[in-house]
Amino acid sequence: MKKILTAVAIALAIGGLTVAHAATTAPSGKAKYAIIFKNTGNPYGEKEMAGFKKAADEVGAEAILKAPDQPTAEAQIQMIGELIAQKVAVIAMVGNDPDALEPALKKAMKAGIKVLSLDSGVNPASRMVHINQADPERIGRVQVQAIAEMIGGSGEIAVLSATSQATNQNLWIEWMKKELAENPKMKNIKLVKVAYGDDLRDKSVAEMEGLLKTYPNLKGVIAPTTVALQPPLVSQPRARC
Amino acid sequence: MELQQPFSLKRFFLQWEWMLVLIFVAVNVINMNLSPYYLDAEGLRDATMSFLDKAFIVLPMVFIIILGDIDISVASIVALASVVMAVSFQAGVPMAAAMVICLLVGTACGFVNGWLIVRFKELSSVIVTLATMIIFRGIAYIILEDQSAGKFPAWFKFLGWGYIGEVPFMLIMFVLAVLFFSWALHKTAFGRRVYSMGNNVTAARFSGINVDGIRILIFTVAGLMSGVTALFLTSRMGSTRPNVATGYELEVITMVVLGGVSTSGGKGRMIGAVIAVFLIGYLRYGLGLINIPAQILLIVIGSLLVAAVLVPNFKWSPRAR
Numbered sequence: 001m002k003k004i005l006t007a008v009a010i011a012l013a014i015g016g017l018t019v020a021h022a023a024t025t026a027p028s029g030k031a032k033y034a035i036i037f038k039n040t041g042n043p044y045g046e047k048e049m050a051g052f053k054k055a056a057d058e059v060g061a062e063a064i065l066k067a068p069d070q071p072t073a074e075a076q077i078q079m080i081g082e083l084i085a086q087k088v089a090v091i092a093m094v095g096n097d098p099d100a101l102e103p104a105l106k107k108a109m110k111a112g113i114k115v116l117s118l119d120s121g122v123n124p125a126s127r128m129v130h131i132n133q134a135d136p137e138r139i140g141r142v143q144v145q146a147i148a149e150m151i152g153g154s155g156e157i158a159v160l161s162a163t164s165q166a167t168n169q170n171l172w173i174e175w176m177k178k179e180l181a182e183n184p185k186m187k188n189i190k191l192v193k194v195a196y197g198d199d200l201r202d203k204s205v206a207e208m209e210g211l212l213k214t215y216p217n218l219k220g221v222i223a224p225t226t227v228a229l230q231p232p233l234v235s236q237p238r239a240r241c
Numbered sequence: 242m243e244l245q246q247p248f249s250l251k252r253f254f255l256q257w258e259w260m261l262v263l264i265f266v267a268v269n270v271i272n273m274n275l276s277p278y279y280l281d282a283e284g285l286r287d288a289t290m291s292f293l294d295k296a297f298i299v300l301p302m303v304f305i306i307i308l309g310d311i312d313i314s315v316a317s318i319v320a321l322a323s324v325v326m327a328v329s330f331q332a333g334v335p336m337a338a339a340m341v342i343c344l345l346v347g348t349a350c351g352f353v354n355g356w357l358i359v360r361f362k363e364l365s366s367v368i369v370t371l372a373t374m375i376i377f378r379g380i381a382y383i384i385l386e387d388q389s390a391g392k393f394p395a396w397f398k399f400l401g402w403g404y405i406g407e408v409p410f411m412l413i414m415f416v417l418a419v420l421f422f423s424w425a426l427h428k429t430a431f432g433r434r435v436y437s438m439g440n441n442v443t444a445a446r447f448s449g450i451n452v453d454g455i456r457i458l459i460f461t462v463a464g465l466m467s468g469v470t471a472l473f474l475t476s477r478m479g480s481t482r483p484n485v486a487t488g489y490e491l492e493v494i495t496m497v498v499l500g501g502v503s504t505s506g507g508k509g510r511m512i513g514a515v516i517a518v519f520l521i522g523y524l525r526y527g528l529g530l531i532n533i534p535a536q537i538l539l540i541v542i543g544s545l546l547v548a549a550v551l552v553p554n555f556k557w558s559p560r561a562r
Binding site for chain 1: 291477479480482532534535539
């Protein structure tokens with residue numbers, strides 16, 4: 001019997017840990033503004049979420065910052081469900097997929113939550129407004145112009161992006177392709193491959209090494225995402241934004 | 242094989258499953274205290290749908306672990322089945338047929354696992370499924386590269402998001418699957434053979450049990466159920482990519498082990514694993530409601546698993562009986 005009590009004690013101890021943690025996050029009467037970013041450990045995302053918190057504090061709201069440990073839509077769907085249950089006032093979404101979040105976000109809007117997307121947008125049916133922090137056309141065109149300058153106007157280039165569903169990066173890449181097709185100065189530059197490192201450091205490095213091996217004549221790589229700022233890639237030939 | 246013992250009320254309540262019920266109640270009580278939003282029928286119901294997809298693999302995994310084997314390729318099978326379904330749908334195959342293809346791909350992968358394990362007895366199931374785990378996901382990457390595929394017809398969403406009356410369709414399917422798998426494990430000669438193989442496979446073979454056939458069958462069913470998970474997961478996502486379901490194999494094995502199924506084989510019951518599915522699911526949901534960072538959540542679940550492995554060792558000692 002004693003041993004069973006030990007077992008119960010262990011179970012309660014685990015419970016106790018979680019209670020202790022929760023004491024620091026007691027709910028307040030303030031309106032809750034939530035943001036869901038793509039994934040944790042993303043330096044760009046940390047900045048975006050810190051800014052969100054600052055702005056929420058200024059208007060007297062409580063900020064909820066959430067990000068899944070993997071950059072997947074399925075994890076974000078789960079988080080949207082948690083936020084609906086908490087009856088937040090606002091969900092600001094940085095989507096990992098333009099379409100996969102639609103059922104979950106529609107449900108949030110039906111529950112009276114204001115849904116907006118920013119940075120990496122979701123499709124128009126899934127949100128009320130989208131806030132674009134930068135002009136995709138300028139980003140795409142200028143990055144191609146920058147790399148053209150760096151490689152001297154001709155040669156093979158590649159793109160190392162985040163996830164293949166990242167709306168913002170995909171839009172930028174579209175504009176890069178347009179710039180390559182439309183600008184006569186770019187006629188000697190060839191985009192050989194768009195690779196996806198999922199914003200994960202090890203995968204990005206592996207993809208980068210793959211690019212270097214597959215395309216020995218590669219002159220430049222555009223990495224329009226946060227991994228370009230991180231050390232392992234900085235040693236590689238690159239253009240970053 | 243468990244010996245027939247006279248029914249004793251004390252022993253009945255000393256089972257691991259009751260401990261799980263206790264922890265389950267504790268988790269719920271704690272969650273209610275943590276968040277005023279936890280006790281909400283609609284929220285709880287919808288939270289169920291976000292973890293039930295992988296729960297379909299838990300059922301055959303109970304069989305596999307009772308055999309003393311393990312299958313770590315299930316998540317890759319989910320990804321491959323899902324990708325093949327999406328690609329065949331986009332190639333013009335009707336959706337219903339694409340769904341059948343999804344299940345067939347899962348079943349075929351499971352059969353390959355089972356066949357390899359039986360054919361090469363010197364290799365443990367960990368090694369074989371480690372290899373196929375890499376191969377299956379590799380094929381998924383070859384088919385779809387880094388792209389996503391989707392644009393399924395609207396009715397396909399019903400699988401993952403639909404309700405019959407007020408009950409999620411997924412939950413109904415899960416309950417039916419639980420009933421079937423519990424029946425097969427606990428009420429049939431087949432189930433008793435599985436337990437006897439888990440306890441002593443040599444003895445089982447010499448008692449005339451078709452051990453190879455049973456192993457192949459169980460791994461094949463695990464593949465089929467991975468296909469079922471692929472259907473529900475894809476429906477919830479609305480699109481698929483080769484990297485879906487990453488880490489599902491560990492979540493599934495965690496649920497089974499927490500459910501009291503011994504990794505050394507021959508011990509454990511279906512109901513324990515099913516309780517564990519809901520225990521972990523609601524624990525995650527409750528901690529998510531108070532916005533605990535993803536990493537801390539993993540630590541809590543890890544601690545729970547350590548406790549799950551330790552506690553039966555206390556309880557099943559002769560003195561406690």
